[in-house]
Amino acid sequence: MTKPDKRLADLIVMPPAQLRSAWRDTFKSPAPDIGPDLLRRGIANRLQERMHGSLTGATKREIERLRKRVERTGKASHMHAISLKTGTRLVRSWNGKSYHVLVCDNGFEFEGRQYSSLSHIARAITGAHWSGPRFFGLKKRSGYGPKVLTNG
Template sequence: MSALDKRLEDLMVMPPAQLRSAWRDTFKSPAPDIGPDLLRRGIANRLQERVHGSLTSATKREVERLRKRVERTGKAGHMHAISLKVGTRLVRSWNGKSYHVLVCDDGFEFEGRHYASLSHIAREITGAHWSGPRFFGLKKRSGYKPKALANG
């Protein structure tokens, strides 16, 4: 059993007073006024982040965007985000020229410049407003229904 596994196991049986102390040790601040289950989860998350790393900045931004939407509207809405691995290279031909975009942790790189969205890059290439994911072939038009594949 790893040291992390042992600490996570210990959290499960800690009484509330001991959890509050563990919170202070972990976060270097007083524990918030929340129940033991949330204290355990918060401490466990931080311990795991220290060993395995935290969320990417892109994921943190998406969580924050959804949090604000929930605050504003009461619901997160539909998830239309396209998940691309860092290091993926998108290639698109347009008017006889090939364009390459590199997926970065915090956006995209195109011709040596950083962009927050694919739509900005699509506009740069075409001079017109495009949905970036659609321009790069990652998303079809809404209402698009693929043809059924023929069997045999």
């Protein structure tokens, strides 16, 4: 058994006080006031991230978007997630001008500035509130169809 595998196996039998100590060692902060099962899961997740890597920026953004929606509405249903790979370039023509947006790990880049959402960019372009995914043609609606260029 490798050292990381042994640490994961050890978590199963650790008493709560030892789990709290392991949390402090793993996260360099005091353990939150949660039960032993969640402490085990949090520590195991961090150990696995160290071994295999973390979630992609796009996945983290989607989780944050879903968290905010659940916080706001209490529901996580009827969501139509849009997944864009880092490096994808969105192109939209508006009032005779072409606009380019680059998908980044932590959001979007437009005209040299970072944005957390496409809706903010759509507002910067049009001066009005738009659904960013709809404005950039990522949600179906007849009448326009911007190009989506991928990084190949």
